[in-house]
Amino acid sequence: MTTSPRKIAFIGAGNMTQSIVGGMVKSGYPSDLIYVSNPSPAKLEKMRDTLHVHTSQDNAEVANAADVIVLSVKPQLMADVCAALTEQVANLSEKLIVTIAAGIRIEKYRQYLGNSIRMIRVMPNTPSLVGKGMSGLVADDRVNDDDKAYITEAFDGVGATLWVANEDELDILGAVAGSGPAYFFEFMASLQKAATALGFDREKARLMVQQTALGAAEMAIASELELEDLRKQVTSKGGSTAKGVEVYQGADIDDISARAVKAAVKRNQEMAELF
Ligand SMILES: NC(=O)C1=CN([C@@H]2O[C@H](COP(=O)(O)OP(=O)(O)OC[C@H]3O[C@@H](n4cnc5c(N)ncnc54)[C@H](O)[C@@H]3O)[C@@H](O)[C@H]2O)C=CC1
Numbered sequence: 343m344t345t346s347p348r349k350i351a352f353i354g355a356g357n358m359t360q361s362i363v364g365g366m367v368k369s370g371y372p373s374d375l376i377y378v379s380n381p382s383p384a385k386l387e388k389m390r391d392t393l394h395v396h397t398s399q400d401n402a403e404v405a406n407a408a409d410v411i412v413l414s415v416k417p418q419l420m421a422d423v424c425a426a427l428t429e430q431v432a433n434l435s436e437k438l439i440v441t442i443a444a445g446i447r448i449e450k451y452r453q454y455l456g457n458s459i460r461m462i463r464v465m466p467n468t469p470s471l472v473g474k475g476m477s478g479l480v481a482d483d484r485v486n487d488d489d490k491a492y493i494t495e496a497f498d499g500v501g502a503t504l505w506v507a508n509e510d511e512l513d514i515l516g517a518v519a520g521s522g523p524a525y526f527f528e529f530m531a532s533l534q535k536a537a538t539a540l541g542f543d544r545e546k547a548r549l550m551v552q553q554t555a556l557g558a559a560e561m562a563i564a565s566e567l568e569l570e571d572l573r574k575q576v577t578s579k580g581g582s583t584a585k586g587v588e589v590y591q592g593a594d595i596d597d598i599s600a601r602a603v604k605a606a607v608k609r610n611q612e613m614a615e616l617f
């Protein structure tokens with residue numbers, strides 16, 4: 343790391359924490375500076391054994407040990423988790439508080455954790471596990487440049503980062519990139535089903551689909567062409583791709599994506615109200 347390493351505690355050892363911490367350790371973040379808590383022991387044991395991070399079933403223990411606290415529980419549990427931390431953690435206002443929860447606004451965390459906290463909201467996604475994450479970030483005005491550089495570097499270690507202008511934008515980024523892996527998996531599974539329906543076994547169908555998805559994503563990254571032009575390169579006039587693409591366009595794939603993203607944004611806004 344070029345920024346000074348810090349002790350970082352993850353509260354909640356679920357899917358997203360496992361992806362981030364797995365990716366951080368792979369990218370060289372010192373595992374003895376990482377702390378993880380969770381109520382039940384099974385996930386902690388797995389993380390301790392495979393990643394050699396510190397673990398505890400006591401949130402306050404890891405939060406007290408660290409300089410940075412990453413709140414990684416479900417939004418509906420956030421108020422209770424924060425209330426307990428407020429009682430049990432000394433000097434919360436001296437620690438950098440990071441949250442990866444969808445929806446909940448910084449203003450709400452001030453009610454939960456006290457008005458003197460400094461906070462960064464990160465919206466990551468699960469491909470962080472394999473170093474291909476996409477994380478959106480937004481900070482309150484108390485966060486200093488060192489904090490921003492440190493968190494940017496930590497999340498750059500597990501993929502790409504994008505600072506956004508405000509929390510409304512973070513809701514949108516979450517609906518595209520945070521939720522996005524689910525959309526891609528849904529689409530990939532549907533292609534796999536299409537191939538199996540025509541006689542391929544699931545394993546071979548999966549190989550075709552995942553390798554094609556990887557190739558398309560890598561081409562998109564490597565190329566300066568618009569995505570639409572990359573699509574055209576595959577679509578020979580009078581050929582087979584044109585027939586397949588016609589089916590997607592006939593079902594108005596743009597409208598489907600627009601509706602999916604709007605529905606996810608709306609839920610982020612609802613969660614901001616609810617939790
Ligand atoms: N899964 C994803 O792709 C993404 C999730 N997020 C956010 O990350 C957060 C966590 O989501 P997931 O990891 O998917 O959920 P999860 O359900 O897999 O993990 C949550 C973990 O918190 C633990 N937990 C429950 N009560 C707790 C408590 N009182 N103290 C400490 N830990 C407690 C649970 O045992 C579980 O291991 C959510 O707020 C979600 O909005 C953000 C971006 C992507």
Ligand SMILES: O=C(O)[C@@H]1CCC=N1
Pocket residue numbers: 444516520521
């Ligand atoms: O589904 C959710 O609410 C979280 C946020 C983005 C991905 N998972």
